[in-house]
Amino acid sequence: MAVKRKLIKERVPTPERPPEERIHDFKEVNLGYTFELAVKEAERCLQCPANYAPCIKGCPVHIDIPGFIGKLVQYRDDPDKAVKEALKVIWACNSLPATTGRVCPQEDQCEMNCVMGKVGDKVNIGKLERFVADYAREKGIDEELLFEMVPKIEKKGQKVAIIGAGPAGLTAAGELAKLGYDVTIYEALHEPGGVLMYGIPEFRLPKSIVESEIDKLKKLGVKILTDHIVGKTVTIEELLEEYDAVFIGSGAGTPRLINAPGINLNGIYTANEFLTRVNLMKAYLFPEYDTPVKVGKRVIVIGAGNTAMDAARSARRFGAEVIIAYRRGPEDVSARIEEVEHAKEEGIKFEYFINPVEFIGDENGNVRAVKFEKMKPLDERDSRGKRKIVGTGEYVTIEADTVIIAIGKHPNRLIINTPGLKVERGKIVVDENLMTSIPGVFAGGDAIRGEATVILAMGDGRKAAKAIHEYLTKKRKENA
Amino acid sequence: MYRILEKRELAPKHVMYRIEAPHVAKKVQPGQFVIVRAFSNGERIPLTPVMWNREEGWIVLITFVRGKTTMRMANELKAGDYILNVAGPLGNPAPVERFGRVLTVGLSAGIIEVFPIAKALQEAGNDVTALHVTPSSMTILENEFKKAVSRHLVEGFEVEPGWGAKEIVEEIARRGAERVRKLLSEEHFDFVLTVGPAGAQKAVFEVVREFGIPMHADLHPIMVDGTGMCGSCRVTVGGEVKFACIDGPGFNAYEVDWDELIHRVGFYTDMERRALEEYLKSLRGE
Ligand SMILES: Cc1cc2nc3c(=O)[nH]c(=O)nc-3n(C[C@H](O)[C@H](O)[C@H](O)COP(=O)(O)OP(=O)(O)OC[C@H]3O[C@@H](n4cnc5c(N)ncnc54)[C@H](O)[C@@H]3O)c2cc1C
Ligand SMILES: Cc1cc2nc3c(=O)[nH]c(=O)nc-3n(C[C@H](O)[C@H](O)[C@H](O)COP(=O)(O)OP(=O)(O)OC[C@H]3O[C@@H](n4cnc5c(N)ncnc54)[C@H](O)[C@@H]3O)c2cc1C
Ligand code: SF4
Numbered sequence: 086m087a088v089k090r091k092l093i094k095e096r097v098p099t100p101e102r103p104p105e106e107r108i109h110d111f112k113e114v115n116l117g118y119t120f121e122l123a124v125k126e127a128e129r130c131l132q133c134p135a136n137y138a139p140c141i142k143g144c145p146v147h148i149d150i151p152g153f154i155g156k157l158v159q160y161r162d163d164p165d166k167a168v169k170e171a172l173k174v175i176w177a178c179n180s181l182p183a184t185t186g187r188v189c190p191q192e193d194q195c196e197m198n199c200v201m202g203k204v205g206d207k208v209n210i211g212k213l214e215r216f217v218a219d220y221a222r223e224k225g226i227d228e229e230l231l232f233e234m235v236p237k238i239e240k241k242g243q244k245v246a247i248i249g250a251g252p253a254g255l256t257a258a259g260e261l262a263k264l265g266y267d268v269t270i271y272e273a274l275h276e277p278g279g280v281l282m283y284g285i286p287e288f289r290l291p292k293s294i295v296e297s298e299i300d301k302l303k304k305l306g307v308k309i310l311t312d313h314i315v316g317k318t319v320t321i322e323e324l325l326e327e328y329d330a331v332f333i334g335s336g337a338g339t340p341r342l343i344n345a346p347g348i349n350l351n352g353i354y355t356a357n358e359f360l361t362r363v364n365l366m367k368a369y370l371f372p373e374y375d376t377p378v379k380v381g382k383r384v385i386v387i388g389a390g391n392t393a394m395d396a397a398r399s400a401r402r403f404g405a406e407v408i409i410a411y412r413r414g415p416e417d418v419s420a421r422i423e424e425v426e427h428a429k430e431e432g433i434k435f436e437y438f439i440n441p442v443e444f445i446g447d448e449n450g451n452v453r454a455v456k457f458e459k460m461k462p463l464d465e466r467d468s469r470g471k472r473k474i475v476g477t478g479e480y481v482t483i484e485a486d487t488v489i490i491a492i493g494k495h496p497n498r499l500i501i502n503t504p505g506l507k508v509e510r511g512k513i514v515v516d517e518n519l520m521t522s523i524p525g526v527f528a529g530g531d532a533i534r535g536e537a538t539v540i541l542a543m544g545d546g547r548k549a550a551k552a553i554h555e556y557l558t559k560k561r562k563e564n565a
Numbered sequence: 566m567y568r569i570l571e572k573r574e575l576a577p578k579h580v581m582y583r584i585e586a587p588h589v590a591k592k593v594q595p596g597q598f599v600i601v602r603a604f605s606n607g608e609r610i611p612l613t614p615v616m617w618n619r620e621e622g623w624i625v626l627i628t629f630v631r632g633k634t635t636m637r638m639a640n641e642l643k644a645g646d647y648i649l650n651v652a653g654p655l656g657n658p659a660p661v662e663r664f665g666r667v668l669t670v671g672l673s674a675g676i677i678e679v680f681p682i683a684k685a686l687q688e689a690g691n692d693v694t695a696l697h698v699t700p701s702s703m704t705i706l707e708n709e710f711k712k713a714v715s716r717h718l719v720e721g722f723e724v725e726p727g728w729g730a731k732e733i734v735e736e737i738a739r740r741g742a743e744r745v746r747k748l749l750s751e752e753h754f755d756f757v758l759t760v761g762p763a764g765a766q767k768a769v770f771e772v773v774r775e776f777g778i779p780m781h782a783d784l785h786p787i788m789v790d791g792t793g794m795c796g797s798c799r800v801t802v803g804g805e806v807k808f809a810c811i812d813g814p815g816f817n818a819y820e821v822d823w824d825e826l827i828h829r830v831g832f833y834t835d836m837e838r839r840a841l842e843e844y845l846k847s848l849r850g851e
């Protein structure tokens with residue numbers, strides 16, 4: 086019989102830097118729990134049985150959430166042990182907890198149906214997960230755990246090529262390396278990490294975290310070839326001559342543009358370009374870093390997903406007045422709630438039910454304003470459950486000297502032109518084992534889903550690694 | 566990390582680097598480019614493999630020193646040093662088909678990119694005339710062209726005291742257009758190909774259009790990733806938005822929206838100038 090515990094209705098808050106301070110730099114906004122605070126929050130968890138716990142069902146990779154939270158309470162007198170045990174539980178399903186703890190849309194996943202929500206605040210699962218990962222990294226506990234695993238790896242003598250070093254590719258690589266395969270990642274850019282590196286800003290996901298994850302992979306023996314663009318530097322066909330299997334995790338990197346006059350005016354960025362300049366190339370440190378970016382006094386960001394919030398909040402940090410323009414209403418904003426709240430605290434304005442129809446320029450080809458059509462919602466809903474909208478024939482023009490388009494992305498084009506690779510509406514087609522139409526070639530993440538989430542990409546990487554392991558085990562037996 | 570095997574100044578402001586980059590050397594075709602990142606706080610800039618050796622695994626890049634990155638490379642890198650990143654080959658190969666009599670026009674440093682294409686066109690059975698429009702002191706690759714193509718012409722001029730980059734590019738545009746007009750009026754050509762500053766390419770195109778000869782232009786929009794991920798390099802071609810890094814960099818000159826391109830390449834001019842000035846100041850120890 087479990088000890089009867091007092092219900093603590095309110096969440097233990099995580100310290101955050103105040104908006105007026107943080108809008109002047111790119112340092113992380115949320116400071117996370119200390120061990121004491123983490124234990125206090127962990128104590129709020131009711132420890133629902135694993136087969137019932139709704140949090141586990143809500144997590145796309147089914148982490149044993151009460152399991153890892155319980156370890157924090159159980160070993161509260163020995164923080165290092167508590168974290169190590171909790172990390173073991175998390176790692177069984179998720180190898181990038183410092184990242185997912187920060188960027189998962191927890192409100193729609195693990196925390197959505199937490200039973201504590203019936204009596205008070207839901208348990209702050211994301212921040213607890215992040216705490217475990219951060220503490221482990223700072224104390225070297227993660228490496229210790231990794232090395233306990235490494236000597237047990239039995240080399241299989243087969244080689245796997247991974248295309249793209251985003252969360253899907255990194256996860257597949259790590260899992261396959263742990264299974265004893267010789268893994269090489271081909272990455273187009275100069276830094277591995279995918280969107281974690283070039284898209285999500287430092288103030289939300291410090292790059293040192295991504296780098297530390299990649300270091301760990303290297304210690305597992307994973308080789309990373311940057312500057313290699315599959316489809317140009319080497320083709321999938323050629324990879325298949327050298328490797329026993331291939332995993333495609335090339336993401337959805339092609340930005341969608343708005344088909345409206347003036348789209349190529351100067352000062353109109355895609356969110357990808359803007360964020361790449363700012364994050365990957367560190368344009369916020371210009372001229373110490375060489376890459377320029379131009380942020381005017383008035384910035385309009387079009388779209389209302391995570392990408393739009395990241396672009397808007399980055400622009401704000403250059404001192405701009407920022408408006409987020411969205412063609413639908415507040416209930417359809419798809420960004421994480423925490424980011425929307427942070428954006429509002431930082432003084433970013435939201436304009437709903439306006440849809441851009443024209444970009445207006447000056448005589449030098451620079452954007453000066455955006456003309457929007459006012460939209461109105463209907464009662465009818467579309468296939469994704471969003472309310473349909475129609476134009477009203479009324480227009481409004483808003484001045485801006487920088488416009489950032491954040492309306493979504495398509496899968497990367499260089500890969501999908503591979504002969505024999507079945508693709509539907511830009512997405513690579515896979516079977517239930519994530520194998521593509523080319524035998525031995527698997528795919529996952531945004532490349533098969535279109536723009537999705539980090540945890541889904543990781544989940545695919547893990548699932549594909551398992552399928553590749555089965556595929557290669559069979560191959561070994563056939564050749565034996 | 567890619568080792569610099571050899572570095573040489575070919576003419577004022579024109580620096581040649583021979584670099585170990587087997588992954589590029591193995592695959593590169595005329596008309597393709599690479600993205601180079603030379604310094605940890607540096608930019609990614611597109612450059613063109615001018616020559617290569619597939620077996621020995623090296624490529625030759627030539628930079629025209631015009632701003633901070635190309636100047637830093639010239640000042641700070643020497644043979645034996647390493648370049649952090651050389652990604653590629655990127656972009657599509659140039660159209661190397663049997664056209665007949667071909668005129669290639671290298672406007673200023675555009676000649677760097679013309680070389681491998683002109684050579685390939687000649688090898689493909691065309692009769693190639695390669696024209697280089699440049700300040701006379703900056704004539705490069707003369708011997709290489711003489712060996713590679715039927716005829717090599719230099720339209721050289723002296724830079725007047727007090728001219729800046731703007732005046733030089735205007736002179737290149739004016740002379741380029743004039744010389745091309747003369748060539749096209751006196752001889753028959755089946756195909757024209759140009760590389761160079763957008764304004765000068767436009768001037769040449771306007772002449773070629775009068776003669777109705779098919780023309781291919783390699784464009785130089787500003788690039789970041791070079792893999793189709795950012796859209797910085799977008800150009801309007803045939804009324805559609807294209808990404809020069811994966812749809813180009815070469816396009817049918819008749820379909821290019823030249824004025825838009827001219828505006829877009831100038832977007833960062835003020836910041837580029839500032840970066841260069843601060844760099845020059847730091848060199849002077851200020
Ligand atoms: C700005 C932004 C913010 C986001 N915020 C969140 C968030 O808060 N929470 C969340 O869950 N999700 C978020 N997402 C979505 C999430 O980042 C993606 O779903 C996830 O990164 C997909 O992972 P992936 O591994 O499939 O692809 P990516 O992360 O896109 O990685 C693909 C990698 O493949 C490389 N590549 C592409 N083509 C080639 C090629 N031909 N050869 C070699 N390499 C290639 C790319 O350079 C890249 O490194 C955000 C996305 C963006 C853009
Ligand atoms: C496909 C392609 C191939 C090229 N090949 C060569 C080559 O072989 N040799 C050579 O000298 N130059 C080449 N260029 C141009 C080269 O990229 C620029 O000279 C270089 O970026 C200048 O950098 P900078 O810092 O020295 O000068 P900056 O002061 O930064 O810029 C000077 C001018 O260079 C152009 N430029 C600047 N940044 C970029 C960028 N990221 N992408 C494209 N253009 C830019 C702009 O027009 C700018 O006004 C090529 C460009 C393209 C698009
Ligand atoms: S991986 Fe994401 S959804 Fe799963 S428990 Fe962690 S934060 Fe929640």
Ligand code: SF4
Nearest residue numbers: 130131133140199200
């Ligand atoms: S649903 Fe909530 S209370 Fe129950 S185990 Fe999960 S986190 Fe704990």
Ligand code: FES
Nearest residue numbers: 791793795796810
């Ligand atoms: S340079 Fe980024 S899409 Fe072409």
